[in-house]
Amino acid sequence: MYQEIILDHYKNPHHKGLREPYDVEVHHVNPTCGDEVTLRVKVVDGVVEDVSYDGQGCSISQASTSVMTDLVIGKAVDEAMSTGEAFLELMQSRGQLEPDEDVLEDGIAFAGVSRYPARVKCALLGWMAWKDATAQAVATTGEGSA
Amino acid sequence: MYQEIILDHYKNPHHKGLREPYDVEVHHVNPTCGDEVTLRVKVVDGVVEDVSYDGQGCSISQASTSVMTDLVIGKAVDEAMSTGEAFLELMQSRGQLEPDEDVLEDGIAFAGVSRYPARVKCALLGWMAWKDATAQAVATTGEGSA
Amino acid sequence: MSTLLAATTYDVAAVRADFPVLGREIGGKPLVYLDNASSAHKPRQVLDAERAFVEQHYSNVHRGVHTLSQEATDAYEASRERVARFLHAPDAHEVVFTKNATEAYNLVAYSFGNAAAGSRFALGPGDEVCVTEMEHHSNLVPWQMLCERTGATLRWIPLTDDGRLDLADLESLVNERTKLLAFVHVSNILGTENPVDVLVARARQVGALTLLDGAQSAPHQPVDVTALGVDFFVLTGHKMLAPSGVGVLWGRRELLDAMPPFMGGGSMIEVVRMTGSTYAPAPERFEAGTPVISQAVALAAACDYLDGVGLDRIAAHEHALTGRLLDGVRDLPGVSVIGPDTLEKRGAAVSFAIDGVHPHDVGQSLDELGIAVRVGHHCAAPVCRRYGVPATTRASSYLYNTEAEIDVLLEGIVTVQRFWGR
Amino acid sequence: MSTLLAATTYDVAAVRADFPVLGREIGGKPLVYLDNASSAHKPRQVLDAERAFVEQHYSNVHRGVHTLSQEATDAYEASRERVARFLHAPDAHEVVFTKNATEAYNLVAYSFGNAAAGSRFALGPGDEVCVTEMEHHSNLVPWQMLCERTGATLRWIPLTDDGRLDLADLESLVNERTKLLAFVHVSNILGTENPVDVLVARARQVGALTLLDGAQSAPHQPVDVTALGVDFFVLTGHKMLAPSGVGVLWGRRELLDAMPPFMGGGSMIEVVRMTGSTYAPAPERFEAGTPVISQAVALAAACDYLDGVGLDRIAAHEHALTGRLLDGVRDLPGVSVIGPDTLEKRGAAVSFAIDGVHPHDVGQSLDELGIAVRVGHHCAAPVCRRYGVPATTRASSYLYNTEAEIDVLLEGIVTVQRFWGR
Numbered sequence A, B: 001m002y003q004e005i006i007l008d009h010y011k012n013p014h015h016k017g018l019r020e021p022y023d024v025e026v027h028h029v030n031p032t033c034g035d036e037v038t039l040r041v042k043v044v045d046g047v048v049e050d051v052s053y054d055g056q057g058c059s060i061s062q063a064s065t066s067v068m069t070d071l072v073i074g075k076a077v078d079e080a081m082s083t084g085e086a087f088l089e090l091m092q093s094r095g096q097l098e099p100d101e102d103v104l105e106d107g108i109a110f111a112g113v114s115r116y117p118a119r120v121k122c123a124l125l126g127w128m129a130w131k132d133a134t135a136q137a138v139a140t141t142g143e144g145s146a
Numbered sequence C, D: 001m002s003t004l005l006a007a008t009t010y011d012v013a014a015v016r017a018d019f020p021v022l023g024r025e026i027g028g029k030p031l032v033y034l035d036n037a038s039s040a041h042k043p044r045q046v047l048d049a050e051r052a053f054v055e056q057h058y059s060n061v062h063r064g065v066h067t068l069s070q071e072a073t074d075a076y077e078a079s080r081e082r083v084a085r086f087l088h089a090p091d092a093h094e095v096v097f098t099k100n101a102t103e104a105y106n107l108v109a110y111s112f113g114n115a116a117a118g119s120r121f122a123l124g125p126g127d128e129v130c131v132t133e134m135e136h137h138s139n140l141v142p143w144q145m146l147c148e149r150t151g152a153t154l155r156w157i158p159l160t161d162d163g164r165l166d167l168a169d170l171e172s173l174v175n176e177r178t179k180l181l182a183f184v185h186v187s188n189i190l191g192t193e194n195p196v197d198v199l200v201a202r203a204r205q206v207g208a209l210t211l212l213d214g215a216q217s218a219p220h221q222p223v224d225v226t227a228l229g230v231d232f233f234v235l236t237g238h239k240m241l242a243p244s245g246v247g248v249l250w251g252r253r254e255l256l257d258a259m260p261p262f263m264g265g266g267s268m269i270e271v272v273r274m275t276g277s278t279y280a281p282a283p284e285r286f287e288a289g290t291p292v293i294s295q296a297v298a299l300a301a302a303c304d305y306l307d308g309v310g311l312d313r314i315a316a317h318e319h320a321l322t323g324r325l326l327d328g329v330r331d332l333p334g335v336s337v338i339g340p341d342t343l344e345k346r347g348a349a350v351s352f353a354i355d356g357v358h359p360h361d362v363g364q365s366l367d368e369l370g371i372a373v374r375v376g377h378h379c380a381a382p383v384c385r386r387y388g389v390p391a392t393t394r395a396s397s398y399l400y401n402t403e404a405e406i407d408v409l410l411e412g413i414v415t416v417q418r419f420w421g422r
């Protein structure tokens, strides 16, 4: 389960630390283990301009959030959301899905995690926070392409 | 379980039918099967002068009530109560007790019933009604030897 | 022709071989077990599945990352999915495991009782809950208690002389004040199968929720909760080849998600502080504490067994046995059926009375012949009162019973009459 | 000397042979099961007893006159007596079977909530319920919910830095307004064994009832409810070698007889009319519906097994293992115990933290070595908050664990540190 990619992101997380400017900030908690993340999103012209975050948690939740930022920053909101869907699908696959590296890049390292239901929530913590914040940003600023 | 003695009392119950005079009348129901008995007691000078009753129910409850009247009528309240205790003990013995015919007379026919917990309540219905009524009679009339 | 037959029947002897107890003798006579409406026996396959799980994959669920914990969680959640499929429920999250059917009614009743004033579940004076006069105590007493606690009024649909619901006053009994209509699918004492469509249609007209007691239907016929159109459906495992200790509340997800919790404790929570807690979504919200883990696994195996034989075939088989019993009883003077005495819209439970012989004596005398029937009020005392009997004798068959056994019962009734008629 | 030894120890290898799962390998490594505080495994003897009952003597209980029904009722009631003996309770009628410990707390909480105003159980604004900050959610959330429903106030005894109850303010926390003091005997997360005598004495002074959560004590040490002096005692079967799906509420008979019912349904009633019902005496009053029949039979067999080995010997064995673990951890830099780190007044559950490694990662890494421990808040989130950790890693041994397994764990911790410390 602990692929090198996961360990690397855990030790050296990308885009970590809260930054200005942002449209929306959210705070998500995984009640079963106390892992938490505070996350900010900035959307400009339908594009995810920046995602910054801070948090504490296990290697899976921290690495997954780091990978997430790589995957969504700079993408159109729509495209980023469907990447999120692909990751969610992978995590719910109980190890039955062959992930698409073109779409998920480093995210494919989490395929093995999907066999551990207790850890799936860890892997989704950052993604859920991002989705929530982005949806709010789109709604409140009228941003996004929908 | 269905000894001849039980069947005889069932077909030809002793002392059945409600009679005057009486001190106390009670109505007892076995909620699990709907069996019921209305029972009257007359106590004079600490002696169970008369017990009369009416009711409906299975062979066990009817025969046991009939046997009970034979055993208590004419006895001192104290003695009748201890006969009742002996019968109760027999019924709670789960077939492990050798009943004393000198004390329980026809009541020994119910030894086999004690192996059937579901029927023990039937066998006790009349006895419980009698005990209840007699205790009330003693209390209200100041009768009894205690 | 024989293909058709093969498609609609099954090998009862082979089924019987799966149930060790059916080989027992009672007082020297082969056991004839006709007390299935009370509880059914369990096939080797179900017991083996439970044991294999307990011996090799057991652990507590939901809270661990170690391998056994994952395996146990997988098995438990797969059981939920299996039960959802058994009920043709759209979503496994709609399946709540309880310890029996009774807990399920109480869960709904207390959840309603706990609802904040103004919520769609809250009850108070002026509100009504409607049941029927043929309910099992378990689907009656919780509503009596709920009404007592909240000041709501309990109403009930009465019975006709032939053991059916008397729907003459349905419109007034189920009205705009009715919050919930809770009723039994197939009666455990009368055998009556109730017209779910009519009752659900009326409930929908007035915006009442519906709860269907499927304790006596789910074991005996295919159930499709979506097609039935009810809001809640309840079953109990021990009557459908699973062990005691497991039942199911199915509820529409939208409702379960909106209902306040019943029991508090581990697993049903989200954030717990000393000063107050928030609760997990359904079904976890309603499964406080360590759940009935291996019993749920066994229930899933029971679903496999029943679907393997085929519930339509089981229903057809029981129908034939019930017909034989009703026909036989009709030919016996001094014996009368309490409940519908035709095969139309009825299940396999047949209550009867023998003139002049108390049900207790009937039951005990039949037991001496190896025949297990139930006697008493069958947890439906108001039905006995309605028909003026203290109790009934009830024979109820299941997938493993045979025509020969029905005949043994019919002969047994004659023997009982002879013994007690002397 | 060796006789003395024989009298105070037992053959752990022989015990292990009774538990099939202990022969499993996890990822090629022998399973080291140290998650017993969450749930224990079940010996063959218990599974065999349950299966023999189900295969040959099963039926519903309490309601029948036929032979199987009598046999099942006898077995069920004998189990009640067996549990009463296990707890040294004076009267089997004081034993109520539930589905788990959680149902037992909720039973008491709802029964109190259902009590008529003015009754000794009734709660309202101004009344108080007192718990401790180390309660399992199951002995906390039901009281939170009860207080919310009734307007009563929940108070709690705080914790000291070394994982004990801080009794400095006991007199004000448990006062004349306190109706109930509910507290854990041995904590599942800290391992702390609480001073029952002190708490009971204070409760008696002010006339408060006491409920003792024995989920973590009954499996591990002899329990005598009379000597403990509490009013209610709760245990759960799955932590003491019985299957999931069975728990016990013990209560003083006088109290149980006076308490209003919790769940309504079959078996808990006396007379049922459509217009209202009366209820059976305890314990039936609190066992609505078909009870956990075969699970109770299995629990009785588990009592036999535990008493067969001897709970005092089991306690001594676990004490030795816990000492070895605490000593070992003390020698490891970067590892700290959360809870008492001495053997005095503590059970076998040991929570610890490894600097810089999240408990989830500790648990998963240990699993890769075949070691099953629990990670998380262990259904005691307020304890984690109190000690400033998101979660803990907990190792908890039982009668079948060995010193060698403790050593495997200690080595495993070093391996984890090495892996994550790179």
Ligand SMILES: Cc1ncc(COP(=O)(O)O)c(C=O)c1O
Binding pocket: C266, C288, C289, C290, C291, D037, D038, D100, D101, D102, D103, D136, D138, D139, D184, D186, D187, D188, D213, D215, D216, D236, D237, D238, D247, D379
């Ligand atoms: C101390 C304590 N109390 C209560 C419980 C609840 O037991 P159950 O989940 O079996 O209801 C547990 C175990 O989970 C426990 O450890």
Ligand SMILES: Cc1ncc(COP(=O)(O)O)c(C=O)c1O
Binding pocket: C037, C038, C100, C101, C102, C103, C136, C138, C139, C184, C186, C187, C188, C213, C215, C216, C236, C237, C238, C247, C379, D266, D288, D289, D290, D291
């Ligand atoms: C129609 C009906 N409803 C509900 C129940 C209650 O089921 P349980 O006792 O398993 O809770 C039964 C069986 O006893 C029943 O026959």
